[in-house]
Amino acid sequence: MKRKLGLICAAAIAVGTFAGPVFANDSFDGAIKARKALMTLYAFNLGQLGAMAKGEVEYNADQAQAAANNLKDLAAVNLGAAWPQGSDSTALPGKTRAKVEAWSNYPESAKIHGDLVAASTAMAASAGNGVDGIRKNIGAIGATCTACHKAFREPQ
Numbered sequence: 001m002k003r004k005l006g007l008i009c010a011a012a013i014a015v016g017t018f019a020g021p022v023f024a025n026d027s028f029d030g031a032i033k034a035r036k037a038l039m040t041l042y043a044f045n046l047g048q049l050g051a052m053a054k055g056e057v058e059y060n061a062d063q064a065q066a067a068a069n070n071l072k073d074l075a076a077v078n079l080g081a082a083w084p085q086g087s088d089s090t091a092l093p094g095k096t097r098a099k100v101e102a103w104s105n106y107p108e109s110a111k112i113h114g115d116l117v118a119a120s121t122a123m124a125a126s127a128g129n130g131v132d133g134i135r136k137n138i139g140a141i142g143a144t145c146t147a148c149h150k151a152f153r154e155p156q
């Protein structure tokens, strides 16, 4: 009986050793998927505004306002839970492009995110008033995307 228990314990430890890292990777999958989804929604809405700004798509006040409101609301979403410690590209190469610097230099990434909130708020205040309202604000939004990707996203 005593020996059997010992075997069970040894088996549990062995499983634990192997299950540990696998479980950690899997448990990050949902978080990584969620933050990429938020980024995809940023890009989709910004893309609509960009197409109108460039004249590729005819300006439509309702659509412009909707895209701008979406971007502002998306930027305000608190998705901190989708950025767990250890879910960076050094720990999980191939699964994510988020550099470890996004955590080690968190204040800088938070500052850039704050700039996106401000720029998308300004966009939402003017996107419905004509294409010039989009043109005047889109550069500031794009600059925040670029700044964050340069500092905190692995190149493809």
Ligand code: HEC
Binding pocket: 032, 035, 036, 037, 039, 040, 042, 043, 046, 095, 096, 097, 098, 099, 102, 109, 110, 112, 113, 116, 141, 142, 144, 145, 146, 148, 149, 152, 153
């Ligand atoms: C606070 C930093 C930050 C800001 C601001 C930011 N991004 Fe990102 N973005 C990232 C990081 C980090 C990744 C990599 C995420 C990953 O692979 O886990 C990323 C990934 C992406 C991706 C790829 C998503 C995928 O499916 O792999 C797109 C598209 C994107 N961002 C678009 C945008 C757009 C458009 C904006 C501006 C409106 C923006 N991002 C603003 C940090 C940021």
